[in-house]
Amino acid sequence: MIDVTEQKQRVAVIGGGITGLAAAFYLQKEAKEKKLPLEIVLIESSHRLGGKIQTVRKENFVIERGPNSFIDNNNSMAKLVKDLGIEDQLIRSEAGQTYITVNEKLYPVPAGSILGIPTKLSSFLASDIVSWSGKLRATCDLWFPRSRIQEDQPLGKFIRRRFGKETVENIIEPLLLGVSAGDIEQLSLEATFPELIEMEKEYRSLMTGMKKALSEISHDDSKGIEEQRSFQTFINGLETLIEALEGQLIDTTILKSVKVESIAKTAHQVTLSLNNKSSITADAVILATPHLISQKMFAKQGLLQGLQDIPLTTVASVSMAFPIEAMNESFTGTGLTVARNSDFSITSCSWAHRKWPSFVPAGYALLEVYVGRSGDEAIVELSDSEIEKIVLQDLNRVIPLKGSPLFTVVSRWKEAMPQYKVGHAQRVELAKQELNEHFPTMKLVGSSYEGTSLPNCVDQARSAVDELLIKLFE
DSSP states (O other): OBOOOSSOEEEEEEOOSHHHHHHHHHHHHHHHHHTOOEEEEEEOSSSSSOTTOOEEEETTEEEESSOOOBOOTTSHHHHHHHHHTOGGGEEEOOOOOEEEEETTEEEEOOTTOBTTBOSOHHHHHHOSSSOHHHHHHHGGGGTOOOOOOOSOOBHHHHHHHHHOHHHIIIIIHHHHHTTSOOOTTTBBHHHHOHHHHHHHHHHSOHHHHHHHHHHHHHTOTTSOHHHHHOOEEETTOTHHHHHHHHHHOTTEEEEOSOOEEEEEEETTEEEEEETTSOEEEESEEEEOSOHHHHHHTTTTTTOOGGGGGSOEEEEEEEEEEEEGGGSOTTOOOSEEEEOTTSSOSEEEEEEHHHHOGGGSOTTEEEEEEEEOBTTBOGGGGSOHHHHHHHHHHHHHHHSOOOSOOSEEEEEEEEEEEEOOBTTHHHHHHHHHHHHHHHOTTEEEOSTTTSOSSHHHHHHHHHHHHHHHHHHHHO
């Protein structure tokens, strides 16, 4: 057993994904800057850190198995990157046209669409992606009254009321959900897009509110519109961030391939029982593991049972390298997303060599495709060759390719995408209250709770660190 020293307070961070790593980093940073008597232990059950962030560097290609970029609306990542000293490695995606596939036809996303919501009425009306009756129904958003529903509601119900079935299915749903693989009829409006609630309250019309928000961005002297909305990553892939974080944790004890099997309270401390038959005592804990794993740690106490109601979706990413000559020259876009009402297995495809030219050697192309979504996950269970065949068949239906890929990297993420169902915010709040009653110096953080994006995870980590340090030292 590792005991807490008399001089220092020990904080254990369980989970070495982006949330746990950011938490350990900021604990270490605060301890150093404020001269706090703090000892930090980071515990990860796998042999590596980074969780879903996994970059493959192969034959001068940079391939992401998991997330491939982020949008940093609140500068959370910018602050972390600056603290790590790796600003010079940040890159932004090249501008390009995104398309939506509806019934085997490609349509460019109407100019001015934000999350699929039109802000330029002329562009929306000129588009063929929605019929004229669908366009007329969508413009009802301009004069429809505010919703009278006070409680949480399905995202699909909310946006369909404002824009109608056709516009939601053909434009808004594909762009809102991206690769999250969710079902808008089940997803919580409050937990996924709370900004839409506030926008309706303030402006009534979402089109008006989104246009106003876009106007405010354009008047921000510090950043241009495209800079604020653009995707970012690192010149050698997202794992650059993981490598930098791990390299900075010089005052943190890192335990890999060690699993926390159970957690118990002992006097004023917490005891973590490990799979190697040892244990660790700590004064505080940041629990940054997926919610079902966290819940299992409290099986004896019967805590966090409500977290079992957060479903998980299975997806796979398929990265395919080609000689540049294999690409269809008539298609100049950087990506496409597929409307759910279309008969396709793929959900999205990115022309990575156009979005991230530095990721691909000269003379080659790289396509990044996603398959699998809520209610349609069977494809992920197929073999690599079968998945590749289906992906190529789907792509050739809309954008014919020449020949076969030079190589393909298939990455399966089974039950890895948390889905925020209606009532999610209340579910999470109850879990946190329950945990606080039994373990007041323990924090629950990660993509299962308050946002799945990288900036969301970093924000949760930073908040947990600030709150714990107040409890421990003030």
